Amino acid sequence: MAIARQVLCLSALLSLPHARSQPLRYSVAEEAPSGSLVADVAEDAGLAPAQLSARRARLASEDGRQRLRLDRATGRLVVAERLDREELCAQAPACTLPLELLLADPLQFFRIEVAVRDVNDHSPRFPDEQITLRIPETSNPGSRFPLMGARDLDIGSNSVQSYSISPENEYFSVSFRSQSEEEKYVELVLEKPLDREEQAEMSFSLIAVDGGSPPRSGTALIDVVVLDANDNAPIFTQKMYVGQVLENAPEGTVVLSVVATDLDAGSNGDISYQFRQEVDQGESAFVIDAKSGEIKLSKPLDFEAAQKHELNVQATDGGGLSAICKVLVEVLDVNDNAPELVVSSFSSPLPESALPGTVVAFFTVRDHDAGANGKVTCALDDQLSFSLRSAYKNYYELVTVTTLDREETAWYILTVTAADAGSPPLTTTQTFTVDISDVNDNAPVFNQTSYTMYVRENNVPTVLVGAVHASDADIGPNAKVTYSLIPSQRTERPPYSCISVNSENGHVFVLQPLDYEQLKQVEVLVIASDAGSPPLSANVTVRLVVVDENDNAPLVLHPAQDSSPASSELVPMSAEAGYLVTKVVAVDADSGQNSWLSYHLLKATDPGLFVVGAQSGEVRLRRPVTERDTVKQKLIILVRDNGRPPLSATAALSALLLNDFSDVRLPHSSLATEDDSDSLTTYLIISLVFVSLLFLTSMAAFITCKVCKRKELKDEHVIYSASNFPSSLADAASVVTLPHPYCYEINLTTGSGNSEFKFLKPILPSLPPQHGAVDGDTDEEKVFPHIPLSGEDVTPDNTGMLSAEEFNSLSFS
Numbered sequence: 048m049a050i051a052r053q054v055l056c057l058s059a060l061l062s063l064p065h066a067r068s069q070p071l072r073y074s075v076a077e078e079a080p081s082g083s084l085v086a087d088v089a090e091d092a093g094l095a096p097a098q099l100s101a102r103r104a105r106l107a108s109e110d111g112r113q114r115l116r117l118d119r120a121t122g123r124l125v126v127a128e129r130l131d132r133e134e135l136c137a138q139a140p141a142c143t144l145p146l147e148l149l150l151a152d153p154l155q156f157f158r159i160e161v162a163v164r165d166v167n168d169h170s171p172r173f174p175d176e177q178i179t180l181r182i183p184e185t186s187n188p189g190s191r192f193p194l195m196g197a198r199d200l201d202i203g204s205n206s207v208q209s210y211s212i213s214p215e216n217e218y219f220s221v222s223f224r225s226q227s228e229e230e231k232y233v234e235l236v237l238e239k240p241l242d243r244e245e246q247a248e249m250s251f252s253l254i255a256v257d258g259g260s261p262p263r264s265g266t267a268l269i270d271v272v273v274l275d276a277n278d279n280a281p282i283f284t285q286k287m288y289v290g291q292v293l294e295n296a297p298e299g300t301v302v303l304s305v306v307a308t309d310l311d312a313g314s315n316g317d318i319s320y321q322f323r324q325e326v327d328q329g330e331s332a333f334v335i336d337a338k339s340g341e342i343k344l345s346k347p348l349d350f351e352a353a354q355k356h357e358l359n360v361q362a363t364d365g366g367g368l369s370a371i372c373k374v375l376v377e378v379l380d381v382n383d384n385a386p387e388l389v390v391s392s393f394s395s396p397l398p399e400s401a402l403p404g405t406v407v408a409f410f411t412v413r414d415h416d417a418g419a420n421g422k423v424t425c426a427l428d429d430q431l432s433f434s435l436r437s438a439y440k441n442y443y444e445l446v447t448v449t450t451l452d453r454e455e456t457a458w459y460i461l462t463v464t465a466a467d468a469g470s471p472p473l474t475t476t477q478t479f480t481v482d483i484s485d486v487n488d489n490a491p492v493f494n495q496t497s498y499t500m501y502v503r504e505n506n507v508p509t510v511l512v513g514a515v516h517a518s519d520a521d522i523g524p525n526a527k528v529t530y531s532l533i534p535s536q537r538t539e540r541p542p543y544s545c546i547s548v549n550s551e552n553g554h555v556f557v558l559q560p561l562d563y564e565q566l567k568q569v570e571v572l573v574i575a576s577d578a579g580s581p582p583l584s585a586n587v588t589v590r591l592v593v594v595d596e597n598d599n600a601p602l603v604l605h606p607a608q609d610s611s612p613a614s615s616e617l618v619p620m621s622a623e624a625g626y627l628v629t630k631v632v633a634v635d636a637d638s639g640q641n642s643w644l645s646y647h648l649l650k651a652t653d654p655g656l657f658v659v660g661a662q663s664g665e666v667r668l669r670r671p672v673t674e675r676d677t678v679k680q681k682l683i684i685l686v687r688d689n690g691r692p693p694l695s696a697t698a699a700l701s702a703l704l705l706n707d708f709s710d711v712r713l714p715h716s717s718l719a720t721e722d723d724s725d726s727l728t729t730y731l732i733i734s735l736v737f738v739s740l741l742f743l744t745s746m747a748a749f750i751t752c753k754v755c756k757r758k759e760l761k762d763e764h765v766i767y768s769a770s771n772f773p774s775s776l777a778d779a780a781s782v783v784t785l786p787h788p789y790c791y792e793i794n795l796t797t798g799s800g801n802s803e804f805k806f807l808k809p810i811l812p813s814l815p816p817q818h819g820a821v822d823g824d825t826d827e828e829k830v831f832p833h834i835p836l837s838g839e840d841v842t843p844d845n846t847g848m849l850s851a852e853e854f855n856s857l858s859f860s
Contacts, residue, residue, distance in 0.1 A: 124161075196210075388412050633696065648683075
């Protein structure tokens with residue numbers, strides 16, 4: 048947010064051209080004491096004094112020296128140290144101190160130019176405090192004798208304005224001519240002829256006065272020695288010599304030669320040359336040959352230190368007459384200074400959420416060379432995310448131009464190259480390493496779109512079944528991933544409450560044993576959240592598949608294997624091989640190969656008579672039935688699954704081998720399979736017997752004929768479950784004995800060609816089957832499962848009944 052606010056403030060600043068293009072200009076007199084007020088910068092810049100402290104305002108100068116300081120409390124610009132214009136700018140006509148007022152948060156700057164005004168703090172000074180002139184007595188009035196003028200370090204009106212002689216005399220006057228700033232001539236003018244014999248020497252003072260207020264002056268003592276005839280003084284061929292030399296010229300390079308002539312002969316015409324050193328000029332970088340007048344370099348030059356040098360050369364003949372000329376040496380710039388890049392502000396690390404246009408660095412470039420050698424351009428190496436923007440003159444801003452992505456690039460190495468226009472150009476590089484700080488902009492990502500894990504049923508608690516893993520492209524807390532299950536919104540216990548996930552490593556555990564038969568698979572949602580603010584998350588589906596184990600034995604459905612006696616299947620003696628006796632039906636609660644069942648004949652009265660289908664469970668005759676086979680056959684069928692290890696169950700059943708189903712003597716009680724203790728069933732039997740007796744009474748005539756057999760018929764009265772009787776004998780081989788809610792009454796009469804049936808609806812179908820004794824029979828009173836129904840013919844033998852031995856040898860179920 049702070050970066051965005053800074054960008055907005057900077058944009059507002061850049062939208063005001065006058066705030067950046069026009070500097071604040073002030074002036075201050077040199078020699079002003081420390082603390083002197085220069086200006087109220089805050090008011091002129093449109094800033095409140097409180098803003099200066101809040102935005103950390105500071106002054107910056109090119110050379111780093113703080114000659115002026117900013118009072119943040121008042122916003123005033125004051126003098127920090129003594130200012131000496133001559134020290135700062137020498138003889139330059141204008142002296143300006145460039146400053147920058149820098150403010151942070153948001154970044155802003157103001158250009159300040161402070162002109163240092165000259166004050167008359169220097170007096171004129173002559174090169175020599177005493178000057179000796181040798182003047183021939185033959186000199187004519189009006190002759191001029193050049194003198195070295197006084198030097199005043201001040202400029203303008205504070206420099207030397209006039210010369211005078213004190214005390215005044217009748218022989219000499221002073222002439223002061225100023226053709227330009229560089230060409231100022233001071234000459235002593237002879238007013239009347241000299242007479243050595245009358246006055247051989249004279250002395251007077253030469254006074255130089257500046258234009259200050261109050262004015263300052265300097266004095267030199269002039270001694271005039273009158274000589275005998277040396278009529279001609281040396282004369283230079285030029286009043287001013289101008290030469291040029293490269294700043295990198297080696298020592299000993301000839302800059303130029305001065306030439307003076309003298310019309311006199313002999314020693315009066317011999318000329319020697321020497322420099323006349325000015326006051327405060329310091330050690331000269333030039334030497335002159337006294338005989339030839341050649342001016343050479345005595346040490347290297349520096350264009351940046353001084354762009355020109357002024358020399359005074361005096362030519363003196365053997366008679367003591369002399370002449371002075373000026374020599375101006377211009378130093379030519381050489382591209383020997385590389386550009387300088389000064390960073391004022393740099394922001395790193397930079398958040399990856401920074402908006403385009405965010406200022407990363409603020410810097411200035413400069414070159415001490417002149418002309419094209421000092422013209423600097425800046426360029427940023429190939430970079431798509433950042434660019435350089437010119438702020439003001441030689442100030443530049445390094446700004447972002449695109450959105451940043453730390454996950455794509457964690458840091459940038461930006462190289463700014465500053466090059467001048469010299470030949471060859473000189474360059475300077477500045478490297479900015481911008482670190483990109485992370486923002487939580489990436490959600491965790493799972494390494495799979497979904498997970499499938501397996502656990503065997505009956506597992507031990509807290510078993511590890513697998514792990515989920517999510518990665519986050521962020522770093523630090525933004526990349527720390529924790530895992531959790533999405534809570535169930537239902538109030539009852541969720542089916543996946545047995546699953547837990549480790550919040551640190553994503554390991555998935557099953558907390559309690561599972562039963563495949565109750566729960567085959569579970570799907571849960573695992574959520575991965577990072578530690579960012581706000582946190583980001585992702586979820587994935589975890590499917591837990593329960594793998595079946597062989598923990599359920601087969602269950603026999605038919606024939607029923609309860610506490611009641613095993614059911615009996617009726618097999619006709621005429622049945623051929625392959626005859627279907629019955630079918631064993633079993634199921635297994637397991638799945639897969641654990642539920643594949645196979646059937647085996649474990650035990651039989653006659654093992655060679657029956658065969659069991661290993662896959663179907665069908666019990667068939669292996670061979671035809673013979674008279675030698677036992678009428679009652681007992682079989683035990685083994686039902687085994689395909690698990691490891693296998694589990695098994697047994698089914699017991701009985702089979703009756705009969706010649707004719709109509710010869711079967713049935714028990715009287717229709718509830719032979721029911722419990723004797725059930726009184727309601729007993730009452731039902733009594734009611735049926737009573738109804739039968741009433742019916743038989745109405746058939747008086749028939750009773751008379753059959754009176755001898757009545758009691759026997761009552762013993763043959765029985766109730767069967769309808770589902771135990773197929774519709775025909777042919778169907779008996781394929782019908783499976785199953786419970787049925789209807790009961791049927793069968794009445795078999797001796798000598799009758801047809802069976803008579805009465806269908807009765809169930810009285811109490813919900814009651815369990817009961818076993819009951821009929822007519823005192825307590826041996827094996829069973830119900831036949833296969834009896835012809837719906838009026839099929841039953842052909843009895845000649846008696847219509849089984850013998851007592853045959854009947855007692857049978858076992859009914």
